[in-house]
Amino acid sequence: xxxxxxxTFDLEAIVTQIDRVPNHRSxxxxxxxxxWLRTAAGCVxxxxxxxxxxxxxxxxxxxxxxxxxxxxDLAHNIVVHELAHVVFARYRSNREWRxxxxxxxxxxxxxxxxxxxxxxWDEYAACRLSAWAxxxxxxxxxxxxxxxxxxxxxxxxxxxxxxxxxxxxxxxxDFIRRVSVAxxxxxxxxxxxxxxxxxxxxxxxTHFSTPARTSVLAGCFEPLRIALRTxxxxxRHWRDGKSAMEPLVSVMQEVLRIWEDExxxxxxxxxxxxxxxxxATAP
Numbered sequence: 001x002x003x004x005x006x007x008t009f010d011l012e013a014i015v016t017q018i019d020r021v022p023n024h025r026s027x028x029x030x031x032x033x034x035x036w037l038r039t040a041a042g043c044v045x046x047x048x049x050x051x052x053x054x055x056x057x058x059x060x061x062x063x064x065x066x067x068x069x070x071x072x073d074l075a076h077n078i079v080v081h082e083l084a085h086v087v088f089a090r091y092r093s094n095r096e097w098r099x100x101x102x103x104x105x106x107x108x109x110x111x112x113x114x115x116x117x118x119x120x121w122d123e124y125a126a127c128r129l130s131a132w133a134x135x136x137x138x139x140x141x142x143x144x145x146x147x148x149x150x151x152x153x154x155x156x157x158x159x160x161x162x163x164x165x166x167x168x169x170x171x172x173x174d175f176i177r178r179v180s181v182a183x184x185x186x187x188x189x190x191x192x193x194x195x196x197x198x199x200x201x202x203x204x205x206t207h208f209s210t211p212a213r214t215s216v217l218a219g220c221f222e223p224l225r226i227a228l229r230t231x232x233x234x235x236r237h238w239r240d241g242k243s244a245m246e247p248l249v250s251v252m253q254e255v256l257r258i259w260e261d262e263x264x265x266x267x268x269x270x271x272x273x274x275x276x277x278x279x280a281t282a283p
Contacts, residue, residue, distance in 0.1 A: 011042075041062040112172060113252065120252075124191070124194035127193075128232070139195060150187075150188045152211060157263075178256070189221055204221060204225050220251060227251050
C-alpha cells in the first residue's frame with residue numbers, strides 16, 4: 001500500500017525520519033545507503049512486515065524543471081520511475097531479510113540469492129514501465145554512464161574474509177556483502193535493459209555500451225536480458241513473489257564466479273592464504 005509521496009530538498013533527513021525500522025540495516029549498510037542518498041533523485045521506502053507500506057520520496061532539486069513549460073525532461077522520467085517501483089514492490093518485505101538469518105543450515109543461501117535478485121528485477125521493471133516518460137534519450141544516456149562507471153570499477157573490492165565454509169548461517173552477512181558487490185554491474189545493466197525493452201529496441205546492453213561490450217562480463221548481459229524478460233512475460237512475479245526470481249540466480253552466480261577469479265588475479269596471495277580465503281561459489 002502506498003502511504004504517500006514526499007518531495008524534499010533534504011532527501012536524507014526525510015528518509016531517516018520515515019525509515020525507523022529497528023535492525024533493518026547493519027551499520028555498514030546504513031552508511032552505504034546514506035552515501036547513495038546524497039546523489040539519488042528519489043527512492044521508495046518499504047516499511048513493515050507481511051503487508052508493508054510504501055513511501056515515495058523525491059529530491060526537489062531534480063524536479064525543479066517540472067515547473068518550467070519546456071516540455072518533457074528527465075524529471076518526468078524520475079517521477080514515473082519511482083511510482084513504477086510501487087507497482088512492483090508488492091513482494092518486497094524487510095521481514096524476509098531479518099528471518100533469513102534464522103533459517104536452518106543450508107536453507108538460507110538460496111533465499112539470499114532470491115532476495116538479492118529482486119532489486120535487479122525491480123529496477124528492470126520500473127525502467128521498462130517508465131521508458132517513454134519524459135526525456136527518454138536523456139534517461140538512456142544516464143543509464144549508459146551508470147553502467148560504464150560500474151564496469152570500470154569491476155571487480156569492486158569487498159572486505160577480505162578468511163572464511164572457508166559458505167554453507168552455514170554464520171556466513172550470511174559476508175555472503176550477502178560479497179554477492180552485492182560482485183553483481184552491481186548487473187543492477188545498472190538492468191536499468192539500461194529495462195529502458196531498451198520498454199522502448200522496443202532490439203539491441204542490448206553491449207550494443208549501447210562499449211565498456212560492457214569489451215569487459216569480462218560481456219557474455220553475461222544477454223543471459224541477463226533473457227532472464228528478466230522471462231520473469232516479465234510469464235507473470236509469475238505477481239503470483240509467486242520472489243520465487244519468480246529463479247531465472248536470475250544462475251546469471252548472478254556466473255558474475256560472482258568471474259568476480260572471484262578477477263579478484264584473485266589482481267590481488268595475488270600465497271597458496272595457504274588463498275585456501276584460507278575460500279570462495280562463495282565453491283560447492
